Amino acid sequence: MSAFWHWWVIGLTAITLVGCYWLIKFAARIPAGHAETETDVTGHSWDGLQELNNPLPRWWLWMFYLTIVFGIIYFALYPGLGNFQGFLGWSQTGQYDREVRKADKEYGPIFAAFAAQDIDSLSKDPKAKEAGNRLYLTYCAVCHGSDARGATGFPNLADEDWLYGGDPDAIKASILDGRQGFMPPFGGALGDDGVKNVVQYVKSLSGMPHDAAAAQQGQTQYMTLCAGCHMPNGVGMAALGAPNLTDNAWLYGRSDGAIAKTIREGRKGVMPAHRAFLGEDKSHLLAAYIYGLSK
Ligand code: HEC
Ligand code: HEC
Structure with missing residues (x-):
């Protein structure tokens, strides 16, 4: 200020x-009326009531x-x-810091005990699951949904399908350091017809009904522009978070419109990093919880 x-x-x-x-002081100094008849002090009278x-x-x-x-x-x-x-x-921030320190002192050892176990065995421990679920609902459910089944643009964490890999270390890395999926826009390079053809080819990869002639034309462009990230056979690449296009799990939807929009405009999904905010121990517990959900 x-x-x-x-x-x-x-x-x-x-x-x-x-x-x-x-x-x-001023109000107390005004001379007071004392008799009930002395309405002249204020002079207010209304409907038989006198002030x-x-x-x-x-x-x-x-x-x-x-x-x-x-x-x-x-x-x-x-x-x-x-x-x-x-x-x-x-100060407000001082009080907040004190309360956080107090909570850390009280609950820190509990999370530290969980953190000493490996993620696989932790994912089967009922106490850890319960604590993990509470953390999940507080910090993750806003984006991934209270049942962890995700939504458009927010991956399902309860299935076997992973953008960045589903082993304990990959899940923990996703939580600690966040992830940024970057799919570049190809509307300019492909043109309207090109986009339509590639959409048909993408649909053919997962066995959806498609226009075979258009898909054949799209295949050439797919091999040039897309195979570098999604692989020639379409199974994706965990290092980049490029989704598998041959399965039934769709981050942004399976309709022609949704696929065309992804190809034309690109996508940029961001999973925020939680290392500074939640710390190692809680992230470890959450990784175990998520790992357990998908099993
Ligand atoms: C602000 C929204 C948001 C919050 C909060 C959030 N996430 Fe995410 N998360 C995302 C998005 C978006 C992605 C996908 C990133 C991409 O498209 O590349 C993602 C990806 C992930 C992945 C990788 C999934 C895969 O298929 O490889 C994991 C694991 C994950 N989140 C776990 C969590 C956990 C645990 C929490 C709570 C601590 C959490 N997320 C909180 C938005 C969020
Ligand atoms: C630089 C690497 C890269 C290239 C090249 C690339 N993609 Fe992608 N693509 C990605 C990433 C990463 C995502 C996930 C984006 C996110 O997480 O927000 C993605 C997402 C998608 C999706 C959405 C999948 C879903 O589950 O909803 C489709 C469809 C797709 N890409 C098709 C293509 C096609 C077709 C091409 C070629 C024209 C292409 N991509 C080129 C990296 C790439």
């Missing part, structure tokens, strides 16, 4: 507190003063006056 806004906030807060004090001006009850006055004192003490102890941090040194 710049010096101007720092003093602006302090000034406004001080004026408000002093203003409250002044208001109560009188009686002194405020003591307890109410004191509450008002206490509120002002509370405000002053609060602003002295906690952040609120511009850049002033308060004498207690409390």
Whole structure:
């Protein structure tokens, strides 16, 4: 916060507190009416009801003063006056860090014990599965779905089909360091007809009904432009995350439209890295959980 806004906030807060004090003093000094007949003090009368001006009850006055004192003490102890941090040194981020440290101290050993076991045996341990499921629902379900079956653009983690490999190390690497699938756009290189032909060839790879003549024309272009990543026989390449095109699992959909869109515009799927955020131990447990799901 710049010096101007720092003093602006302090000034406004001080004026408000002093203003409250002044208001109560001022109101208390107005002469009070005492008899029920003295409506002339306020002069307000409506539908048989008359407004009188009686002194405020003591307890109410004191509450008002206490509120002002509370405000002053609060602003002295906690952040609120511009850049002033308060004498207690409390902050939201400080409190968050303290709570995270406390949780790590409490639960850290549990995750460390899980991390000492290898992923294969951990994936069969009911306690680890339960803890893994809880982590999964908190950190992964937003993208991969609460049943881990994925959605368009977000891979199914509960099947046997993997973009980057399904062995324990590959799964753990996906979680720790993230993945970036990059399929370049080919609309310009292929043109509309070229895209149509290659779509038919891609469909033929997985045995879907297709136009055989168009697929034959598409095959040549596939071999030149696509085989480098998806392999000549279409089984894909885990090192690049290039999907297997010969199976029934489709990341972006199997319709002509979806396949054509992938080829024309390319795709860029990003799995965020979790190393800094979750750490080794929790990622290890999650890898075991995911590995167990696919078995
Ligand atoms: C912001 C969305 C998002 C979140 C959150 C997310 N993922 Fe992913 N994940 C993806 C995407 C997208 C891909 C596919 C990347 C690609 O297309 O190359 C992926 C890929 C993966 C893969 C590789 C799958 C394969 O077939 O090889 C694994 C394993 C995985 N995620 C596990 C997890 C786990 C465990 C978590 C929770 C810690 C998680 N993901 C959180 C979006 C996400
Ligand atoms: C540079 C490597 C590379 C080349 C070249 C390439 N692809 Fe891909 N392709 C990928 C990657 C990586 C993905 C996954 C993208 C993602 O994860 O978001 C992909 C995805 C796809 C998909 C979506 C599969 C699904 O499961 O939904 C299709 C279809 C596809 N490519 C077809 C082709 C065709 C046809 C060509 C040639 C015209 C081609 N690709 C060229 C790397 C490549």
